Amino acid sequence: MAMTFEQSENKQFDIRGQICPSSLLVALREVNKRQQEIKAGHQHLTLLTDNRDSTTTIPEALINMGYNVSVVKEGSYYVITVEGQPA
Amino acid sequence: MLSVFIIASACLILGLFSGFLMHRSDFCLVATFRDLFLFRSWFLIRVLVLLIVTSMVLFEVAHLLGLLPFYPFPLLGSLSAATFIGGFIFGVSMVLAGGCVVGTLYKMGAGSILSMVAFIGLIFGSGLYAEIHPFWSTFIKKTTFFPGIITLPNLLQIAPGWLILPIVGLSLWLFRRWQRQNLWQRTAYANNYLQPWKAALGLAIINLFSYIIAGMPLGITTTYAKLAAYVEHFFWSQHLGSLSYFQAVPLNATLPWLGLHLQGGAAPRIDSIAYIQGPVIIGIILGSSLSAILNGEFRIYWRAPRRQYASALIGGIIMALASRMTPGCNVWHLMGGLPIFGLQSIAFLAALLPGAWLGSRLLTTIVMDS
Numbered sequence: 501m502a503m504t505f506e507q508s509e510n511k512q513f514d515i516r517g518q519i520c521p522s523s524l525l526v527a528l529r530e531v532n533k534r535q536q537e538i539k540a541g542h543q544h545l546t547l548l549t550d551n552r553d554s555t556t557t558i559p560e561a562l563i564n565m566g567y568n569v570s571v572v573k574e575g576s577y578y579v580i581t582v583e584g585q586p587a
Numbered sequence: 588m589l590s591v592f593i594i595a596s597a598c599l600i601l602g603l604f605s606g607f608l609m610h611r612s613d614f615c616l617v618a619t620f621r622d623l624f625l626f627r628s629w630f631l632i633r634v635l636v637l638l639i640v641t642s643m644v645l646f647e648v649a650h651l652l653g654l655l656p657f658y659p660f661p662l663l664g665s666l667s668a669a670t671f672i673g674g675f676i677f678g679v680s681m682v683l684a685g686g687c688v689v690g691t692l693y694k695m696g697a698g699s700i701l702s703m704v705a706f707i708g709l710i711f712g713s714g715l716y717a718e719i720h721p722f723w724s725t726f727i728k729k730t731t732f733f734p735g736i737i738t739l740p741n742l743l744q745i746a747p748g749w750l751i752l753p754i755v756g757l758s759l760w761l762f763r764r765w766q767r768q769n770l771w772q773r774t775a776y777a778n779n780y781l782q783p784w785k786a787a788l789g790l791a792i793i794n795l796f797s798y799i800i801a802g803m804p805l806g807i808t809t810t811y812a813k814l815a816a817y818v819e820h821f822f823w824s825q826h827l828g829s830l831s832y833f834q835a836v837p838l839n840a841t842l843p844w845l846g847l848h849l850q851g852g853a854a855p856r857i858d859s860i861a862y863i864q865g866p867v868i869i870g871i872i873l874g875s876s877l878s879a880i881l882n883g884e885f886r887i888y889w890r891a892p893r894r895q896y897a898s899a900l901i902g903g904i905i906m907a908l909a910s911r912m913t914p915g916c917n918v919w920h921l922m923g924g925l926p927i928f929g930l931q932s933i934a935f936l937a938a939l940l941p942g943a944w945l946g947s948r949l950l951t952t953i954v955m956d957s
Contacts, residue, residue: 516888517699517700517889518892519685519701519895519899519954521618521621522895522955525625550884550886552610552777553615555777556774556776556777556780557622557628559776560773571776576885576886577884578777
């Protein structure tokens with residue numbers, strides 16, 4: 501049975517204040533490390549970033565790789581969520 | 588005194604607009620080259636081409652209308668081997684610092700502590716350059732290729748228009764093609780995001796105003812050296828007096844529209860360099876802060892890995908050295924010198940590319956390695 505978003509394990513990375521382009525590099529590294537788990541819906545990633553550019557570059561790169569990406573502004577930073585696309 | 592006030596106020600306003608535009612669009616000249624090598628992304632390269640070609644046209648029209656006080660502008664020198672070496676080192680270090688000499692300011696204005704560390708590195712590195720200046724200035728003199736010749740049209744003995752027309756023709760064809768392929772726009776999620784192509788057009792106009800009003804496009808690196816001189820004057824004034832770099836007065840020209848004599852260098856005093864470049868620096872920081880505060884995004888984050896702090900500091904120090912060795916930074920050469928075909932600027936770009944490639948490799952293999 502497919503897991504819901506709430507049931508999937510959240511892996512969170514706080515990249516606020518880090519050197520450019522940490523957010524995109526971390527996102528790519530972690531997504532590649534957990535491809536199976538994310539695509540199967542067992543895990544999803546959340547990245548906290550204050551880098552405006554990465555709110556564009558991360559969705560661009562990961563949507564092209566077949567993931568679902570959402571960006572939400574939380575106060576002074578952004579929360580980027582990466583999950584697998586439902587089959 | 589009034590003319591100094593006019594110039595300083597104009598530069599402050601231009602700096603404020605620049606900082607605001609840079610923060611809203613996050614148009615970073617380091618990302619332009621770094622992302623090309625790291626992620627094969629051509630998006631910002633297209634924006635940079637737009638910025639350069641637009642500046643080329645604006646500068647030439649202003650030149651033909653007699654609006655430019657100097658052509659070429661002061662402080663843009665002849666080509667030497669030093670430019671290639673400086674440009675290469677600049678390319679490596681700007682990636683390690685996480686921003687160029689201007690990018691560091693707008694990122695710092697938005698609350699980045701790493702950029703503040705890079706800024707301190709820039710001041711320290713500028714002071715360090717003074718120690719090697721006698722040797723380096725001799726090297727520049729010995730390796731100058733075309734003494735007294737500043738631009739490519741000057742070297743070829745043709746009017747700039749002969750180079751500008753085919754470039755503009757080709758660019759217009761490319762720009763239309765990119766527009767049809769929808770390559771100018773990015774899907775953006777950041778609050779009040781400004782598409783970088785709009786920021787590029789804005790920066791080209793700001794740079795034109797800088798050229799017309801202050802006699803030269805935006806440039807700030809000599810002021811980093813001036814700040815280093817003030818620090819050194821405070822702690823080690825005797826040594827400062829012995830350094831020839833701080834005695835030099837590279838800016839020496841009269842601004843016709845105000846009848847104002849521009850004179851200055853890196854010495855710790857309020858001269859023309861201070862009141863032209865200083866307000867631009869302050870303006871960029873404040874403009875970016877204003878944008879971040881209005882967006883609810885101003886926040887100081889300091890929790891970054893130690894390796895990144897080291898990269899920002901070392902990158903800043905080396906970038907300052909490179910900007911003095913070239914001389915000039917990427918904003919000065921790409922947005923100012925390249926549009927008038929400055930030989931130094933063409934060489935700077937040619938050397939910056941392999942430098943940025945190496946910097947990107949170092950960033951991913953050493954700095955970001957976990």
